[in-house]
Amino acid sequence: MSTEHHAHPTPAQYWKIAALLAVLTAVEVAMFYIDKEYELGALNAVILVLLAFLKFVIVVGWYMHLRYEKATLSRFFTAGFVLALGLYLVVLAAMGVVVITGG
Amino acid sequence: MQLSDVAHDAASSADAEAVDQHHDEHESTGIDNRKLGMWAFLSSEFLFFGALISNYLLYSNRGGFEGLYPADIYDIPFTSVSSFVLLMSSLTMVLAHNALSRGDQNGTRTWLFATAALGAVFLGGQVFEFTEFITVYDMTLSTNPAASAFYLLTGFHGVHVAVGVVMLLSLWGISRRKGGLSESNGMNLELVGLYWHFVDIIWIIIFTVVYLLSSPPA
Secondary structure, rough: OOOOOOOOOOOHHHHHHHHHHHHHHHHHHHHHHHHHHHOHHHHHHHHHHHOOOOOOHHHHHHHOOHHHHOHHHHHHHHHHHHHHHHHHHHHHHHHOOOOOOOO | HHHHHHHHHHHHHHHHHHHHHHHHHHHHHOOHHHHHHHHHHHHHHHHHHHHHHHHHHHHOOOOOOOOHHHHHHHHHHHHHEEEEEHHHHHHHHHHHHHHHHHHOHHHHHHHHHHHHHHHHHHHHHHHHHHHHHHHHOOOOOOOOOOHHHHHHHHHHHHHHHHHHHHHHHHHHHEEEEEOOOOOOHHHHHHHHHHHHHHHHHHHHHHHHHHHHHHOOOO
């Protein structure tokens, strides 16, 4: 069905990945309540963004099979993501929503 | 006789060239063009959703407007369950894809329907959430810029999910016909799957940035 025939995960592995995604989501929700109780501030934001990024990479890599595809597809997808992320970070920084330090 | 051989060779050569050109036209990258097109489309969607998420971030905690802000009334337990449902629909989608690659038509039908059903549950949850925000909390599209940005972002995501559900049910309908999904429909399933997983990853970002990280004006 596909032009490429790399070894994709088995159904059992897909279930394990789903379980991992569910656990990560549970940790995210737990972090939300922990932050409400202990006011972690920036640390909470960093942890939540990292957890979301991890879930993002898992779905793209294993469920969308990007890690088994040709590099051209990865470049296409990554270019769009990085372009959008960079563009809107600059916009949000210019508007004062995101503070970029350094230099 | 010799002349006809030359003509035959020339014709064969022209045919071979045409085949090569045809091949180059459609798969010069070694990747099916429909698949490449879908990945390019999904890549461009980051700019679309990025604009809507940035718009929300700009107004989500900007004070000075009347009415409730979205972050005042989020129901995190409810949205967490919705997120879990959408996440699990990615599992059923990939299981449908896997079943088809093994030639298991029954499994493909079952998992396709399960994916569409989970998508419909997610959409039902979103309709319930919107209804509650509007009728109970009186937060409408025009209450304040934060509310507008919230409805615009989550609404457009909901539209994407709805389009996905329609495509899934179409494939499910085709899979119920005699012989099930064919080889060419297999690629269609793969493309719909890519779209569906993309909708899921966009929600992963929205759930974190919009629901878990945003706070109303102090």
